[in-house]
Amino acid sequence: MPVVLIYRKQKLEVEGTLTVREALQKLGLSPESHLIVRNGELLNENDILRNGEEVKIISAISGGAR
């Protein structure tokens, strides 16, 4: 079972074990504009994701009329 990452209602998968930063980079997402939350807890870029875990990716960037 790989690491499952929920991003905009989609399930993405990467093979663990790897850091949050590595997972985001593998998915082509900037760690400057995305955060990862596991069971409601915010993870830092060096925290480890392991196979079988499910986490959520939060996009920090929003845009619209000023």
Added chain:
Amino acid sequence: MTTIRCHKCPQRAVIRMRQHRLALCKDHYPQWFIEQTQRFIEKYRMFTHQDRILVAVSGGKDSLALWDVLWQLGYEAEGLYINLGIEGEIAYSDESQQATQKFADQRGLKLHIYHVEEQRGESVPAIALRTHRGRQKPCAVCGLIKRHTMNQMARQLGFNVLATAHNLDDEVSFLFGNLLSWNLRQIPRQSPVLEAEEGFVRKVKPFIRFSERETAAYSIVRGIEYIEEECPFAEGSKQLQYKDLMNRLEEQQPGVKLRFLLGFFNAMEQGFIHPIEDGQGEVILKPCPSCGQPTSTGGLCATCRLFEEN
């Protein structure tokens, strides 16, 4: 890989901010964030505890975080939600209003709601469609109506300060976009504070030095239930493209966004960048005969003209 620890205690850090060379845990991060906000409020002389502040809230992470911080700092801050009538996959505006109302109720805060369709007879997308503004996107009309309504409501309700949650990424992408098109009239108007003028309340941006990553982290750590969905019209916007570009740069050069913006403010302060004085930029404001808000048009203001075309 080494575990990142909080710089203030032995706990695991929830965020590392490379531009500040700082990592903080779930307890120290919100504390730091609130202290920094207070520091920015004082540095840019935004307001004091004697002012009445209206916070423009959208239900998103930035504006709810701002209201939460001002509430914790003990400011007299009430919220204004403008229901724009935007639909999308979810009933975007209605869901955002509900999230905002829930946030206010949980904290015993007063929320003012302005419903565009109820007040104007049409939603923002309908107004944009009818007036043929903005190439299939209502963003230009949306911005116009929001700015107009925020000022109008602040004045009507007796607030002397209007606070918006514009953050570092908003300001950097706006500045970058204006530079790309050499919009020299707009560039000198960008500032953490827009002073009150005849008919305009003072506008302030207390989060101007926080990145969106930092405001999102604050909302998550504080357990704020904000609307994660993006406005359905924001997709593909230039602003999002600029933000993405700047964040790619930030990955390689930590602190580049903050340096870009602060360098601009310093240049403004030292007089290297100033408003164009060719007479054309000189604006004479008169009250709009319909709504009474100041306008430079000499007749109806830009917002009232949207409805004259009806």
